[in-house]
Amino acid sequence: MTTAYPHLLSPLRIGTHTLKNRVIMGSMHTRLEMLDRPVEREMAFYEARARGGVSLIITAGYSPNEEGRIEEGAHVFDSATQIDHHRPVIAAVHAHGAKMLLQILHSGRYAKHDLIVGPSDVRSPINKRTPRAMSEADIERTIEDFVRCAVLARDAGYDGVEIMGSEGYLITQFVTPRANKRDDRWGGSLANRCRFPVEIVRRIRERLGRDFIIMYRISALDLVEEGLSGDEIDGVAQAVEAAGADILSTGVGWHEAPVPTISYHVPRAAWRFAVARLKKVVRIPVVASNRINTPEIAEGLIAGGEADLVALARALLADPDFVNKAADGRAEEINTCIACNQACLDYIFGDRVASCLVNPRAGREIEFTSAPTTRRRVAVVGAGPAGLACAIESARRGHQVDLFEAGSDIGGQLNIAKRIPEKTEFNELLRYFRRQLEVTGVRLRLNTRISAEQLARSGFDRVVVAAGIEPRRLDIPGIDHPKVATYLDILSGRVQAGKRVAIIGTGGIGYDVAEYLLGTPETHLDAETFYREWGVDTAVRSQGGLVASTKSHAARSITLFQRSTGRPGDRLGISTGWILRGQLKKHGVEAIAGCSYTKIDDRGLHYRINDVDRVAEVDTVIVCAGQEPARALAEELKARGIIADLIGGARVASELDAVRAIDEGTRLALSF
Numbered sequence: 145m146t147t148a149y150p151h152l153l154s155p156l157r158i159g160t161h162t163l164k165n166r167v168i169m170g171s172m173h174t175r176l177e178m179l180d181r182p183v184e185r186e187m188a189f190y191e192a193r194a195r196g197g198v199s200l201i202i203t204a205g206y207s208p209n210e211e212g213r214i215e216e217g218a219h220v221f222d223s224a225t226q227i228d229h230h231r232p233v234i235a236a237v238h239a240h241g242a243k244m245l246l247q248i249l250h251s252g253r254y255a256k257h258d259l260i261v262g263p264s265d266v267r268s269p270i271n272k273r274t275p276r277a278m279s280e281a282d283i284e285r286t287i288e289d290f291v292r293c294a295v296l297a298r299d300a301g302y303d304g305v306e307i308m309g310s311e312g313y314l315i316t317q318f319v320t321p322r323a324n325k326r327d328d329r330w331g332g333s334l335a336n337r338c339r340f341p342v343e344i345v346r347r348i349r350e351r352l353g354r355d356f357i358i359m360y361r362i363s364a365l366d367l368v369e370e371g372l373s374g375d376e377i378d379g380v381a382q383a384v385e386a387a388g389a390d391i392l393s394t395g396v397g398w399h400e401a402p403v404p405t406i407s408y409h410v411p412r413a414a415w416r417f418a419v420a421r422l423k424k425v426v427r428i429p430v431v432a433s434n435r436i437n438t439p440e441i442a443e444g445l446i447a448g449g450e451a452d453l454v455a456l457a458r459a460l461l462a463d464p465d466f467v468n469k470a471a472d473g474r475a476e477e478i479n480t481c482i483a484c485n486q487a488c489l490d491y492i493f494g495d496r497v498a499s500c501l502v503n504p505r506a507g508r509e510i511e512f513t514s515a516p517t518t519r520r521r522v523a524v525v526g527a528g529p530a531g532l533a534c535a536i537e538s539a540r541r542g543h544q545v546d547l548f549e550a551g552s553d554i555g556g557q558l559n560i561a562k563r564i565p566e567k568t569e570f571n572e573l574l575r576y577f578r579r580q581l582e583v584t585g586v587r588l589r590l591n592t593r594i595s596a597e598q599l600a601r602s603g604f605d606r607v608v609v610a611a612g613i614e615p616r617r618l619d620i621p622g623i624d625h626p627k628v629a630t631y632l633d634i635l636s637g638r639v640q641a642g643k644r645v646a647i648i649g650t651g652g653i654g655y656d657v658a659e660y661l662l663g664t665p666e667t668h669l670d671a672e673t674f675y676r677e678w679g680v681d682t683a684v685r686s687q688g689g690l691v692a693s694t695k696s697h698a699a700r701s702i703t704l705f706q707r708s709t710g711r712p713g714d715r716l717g718i719s720t721g722w723i724l725r726g727q728l729k730k731h732g733v734e735a736i737a738g739c740s741y742t743k744i745d746d747r748g749l750h751y752r753i754n755d756v757d758r759v760a761e762v763d764t765v766i767v768c769a770g771q772e773p774a775r776a777l778a779e780e781l782k783a784r785g786i787i788a789d790l791i792g793g794a795r796v797a798s799e800l801d802a803v804r805a806i807d808e809g810t811r812l813a814l815s816f
Contacts, residue, residue, distance in 0.1 A: 145344040149444040149470055156199075156453065156687070158429060159390040160355050163199035163453075164241060166446055167467050169200040170393070170433055170455035171247040171306065171361075172488075174498045174507055177219055181510065187233045188509035194240035197467025201237055202306050202359070202393075202455075205249025208289035211259045212250030212314065216395055221246065221293050230300040238301075246297040247306040248290055252314030254322060254399065263318045264325040270400045283330055286314075287343050294348045294356070297745040298339035304357025305744075307344055309384070310395030311763060315341045316363050319380055322370035322688075329790050334376055341380070342387045349388030352801045357391070359431075360384045364394040364418035367401035367680070371688025377427045385426045388647060393431040393455060394419050403690070404723050407457070409566045410435050411671045413445060417682050418689075420450040430456050435570075437462075438482045439470035442803050458488055461500040477583065479503055479576050482569035487803045489719040502573055504533075504807035514814040517541050520605035523548065524816075525594060525777060528556020529802045530792025531610030532577045533809030539584035541813065546604075549587050550593040554578065556612050557793070558634045558802070564656045565666045595778035606816055607777045607786060610809065613771035613793035618648065622744035623767075631657050631768045642763020645702045646749040650735055654704055655724050656769055662731050663699030698731040703760055709738040773797040 147153055153165045190201055200333075206221040207213045213220055221230075230246075231329050237244045253262040253275040261282065262275030278286070294305045309315035317323035319341040324331050330339055341360070347356055362381055372380070381392060396415045397405040404410050406805050407713045412435050423430040434449035436442050442454040459466055463479040470478070482797040487499040487506075500506035520543050527549035535547040553559065555574050562570035582586055599607055615630040617623065631653050633639040641661055647654050667674035675682055679693030706712055712735035713725045728735075742750040750763040773794050781788045791812055792805035 147471060148473070148475070149443040152439060152443045152454070152473055153467075156429065158660070159357050161243060161362060163243065165197070165199045165467060167198050167442065168431065168453055168455050169193050169198045169199040169202060169460050170457035171204055171249075171308070172457045172461070172498065173204050173492055175313045175492060175495075176204075176497060176507060178217060178499060183229055183232060185507075185510055187236045189507060190233055190244070191236040192464040192509055194237040194242040196460070196470060198242055198456070198460065200245065202245045202247050204248045205308055206293065207250055208248055208293035209250070209286065211255070211261050211286075213255060213257060214249075214251045214594045215256040216342070221248075221296055222289065224226065224296060224299065227296065227300045227510040229386060230297075230302070232618075234301040238313055243303040243357070243689060245304045245306045246293075246300075246302045248293050248297075249308035249659075250286065250290075250314035252317045254313060255678075262314065263323060263330065266323050266325060268312070268323075268400055280328065280330070282752075283340065287340070287347060289518065290344045291347045291351055291708075293708070294352060298352055298356055304359065304390070305348070306359040306393060306564055307341065307348075308361050309341050309380075310361045310363040311327050312356065312368070312398030312400060316366075316398065320366060322368055322369050323368075334379055338380055338383045342383050345384050345387035349734060359391045359393050360389040361393040361395050362422070363396070363398075364422055365396050365415060366683060366688045367397040367403045367405070367690060368688045369690065371398070371690075373687055374421060374684030374689070378422070378685065381422050381426050385428050389428060391429045391431065392421065392426055394433055395432050402722075403680060406434050406483060407485055407720050408569050409668055409674075409720075409723055410439060410483070411668050411674050413441050414671050414674060415812070416445060416450050418684065420446075420686065423449070423451060429453060432799045433457070435483065437483070438478070439475055447649060458483070458500070459490055462502050462508075465623070476575070476579050480569075480572035482572055484569075485719040486717055490717045493718040501803045501806065502576070504810050512810070512814060514541060517543070517816065519543060520816065521603065522546070522606045522608065523594075523599055523604040524603070524608045525599075526556065526610035526612055526792070526794065527554040527588070527590075528610055528612050528805065529558055529573075530794075530805035530809040531556070531608070532581075533806040534608050534610065534791060534813045535586045536577070536580045536584050537810050537813030538816075539586045543816075545584075545586045546589060547581070548589045548592045548594045550591070552591055554581070554588070554590075555735050560632065561656075561802075563635050564660050564670045565662075565664070566659070568654075568666070568668070596777060596784055596786070598799040599781065600784050600786055607781060607788040608812065609775070609781070609788045609790050609794050610766070610792045610805075611774040611777055611794045614774050615767065615798040616770040616772050618741070618769055619758055619765055620741045620744060625744045625765075627748065627763065628744055628765045628767065633765060634766055635647075635660060639764075641700065644748075644762040645700050645764050645766060646703065646760045647766045647768055648741065648749070650704045650706040650737075650771070651715050651770070652717075653766065654768035655713060655716060657766055658702050658704060658711060658728055658733050661700050661702060662698045664727075664731060664734070690791075695730060700729075702733045703762075704733065704735040704740045705741075705749070706735070706737050713739055714728070771797045788801050
């Protein structure tokens, strides 16, 4: 059978094992262990990806001892009594012809508990705890803990282990002078700093033999001060290869790095230069990772000789059937990761269980079950994310579905989101929804503002209202002044903002509008622009791969205003908010908190702060102060005795939340 991805789908020998293709599932911290029925949940989660066609799956990180846990209650594998937890999960993966590795991860100074340790007592800027410097006895014991964990993994049935030596965890802390200030045989020279990972790999190989896969995850680019240079990274790679590693997986950036590495701000495959560099200095296979979300990109990396395999993580949250769809010529049906981080990283950093904006089943596979259904006629009003999810899932279940949309295209607020610089990945979600409407046979009625009377006459068995939101109107004198516009006016292109702008509201919409109006280069579309804007040294001559960043010219002078006295931008995503706040600050955007608005007139926005009256002399005042649910249709239906289901913004409009909207639409469809 011919395929568009011959390199991606070709087998590869790793040690004494053969992988059926070049796609592996990279390790992801999910926090599934924090829920009830953890074994059942993990089995369903990993089996879905194995069934979807990947050749190798790497688990979430397991600490080799109590000190290495990322948080209280996190995975530890240090006793034979825990083996029974792993066996059913491994069996489920092996049943689909995939291999499985256990990732061994010691958090070091990133740990969120009182047993925190590190090579030195140097605190991470993203952790309030200071680690205890490990003694030589601690180091020797920890190395043996890694080996014991690998032995337990072998006994449980894993095909091998991945040693986590990237992203700023303990091994990375030993290797780099940023966190290693020792002057004994575990610090100082590169050879001494490498001793810790080398001994771990060497002893595991010695204990477990050649049939056990050892993958080493190396930091291909640190992106922090006092990180490694390119030559030093090459030296680490060669040292762990000589110690017995079978395969080299690549990570990029520490968690405290000042450069984004996997968000939508980052171009696809932006770190290929760092992976290609490593491939030239080792003989073992090298894995590319980070911002690889289409089979075309993955195929190009392997065909071009930049990598031997690709590791997909969030791309497999978005669509566990990624590989099978690519192999079957159905790449257009892949639900593509849009790198929003909203339900994966942001959930994890907020102590929640990881899922996915575009695929609410991710991490919740056992919750999305449906009973047999009787075919019904279903009307869904509104083709935003909630309505689309509900219509498509209903049609998959065999219902006859009519989807009514007043506008000329599907997408609702997604069409606004995709206009924000760096968020054009939302086009992928729209592409996926369009294709699924075709595949499932949903009858789409665009440019159709259906009335309650028409719905009542049409005899639908179920009516779902997903009519979205309306921008909230503020009660400020002068709110009808020609200077005033809503965020929908601006982002739809109906109104052009002037050179001086005041934005009322500092939620996600306010910040998005500010970014849109700056007119700065869209770094996610061009890797070279991204490297310049963020100060990335692609030659990796500097320590950590950082150079001075450039500053592009902003098209407007912008000030954000908020009523509350809290820090502006506090409600932005945990993993992306710092990026957006930093970029706006870099381009001169100010944010003023604790305001009360007194009026809007020809001069601009009048406001009071600390009992002092002030005026922002601007050309345009943009209101980004929330929205209200569009419920008029639902109320009319109720008056006629028809109870409609409300989902998405039509149900709750306090925030524009595509995660909740798609989840609600999917779950509702499974209920009838």
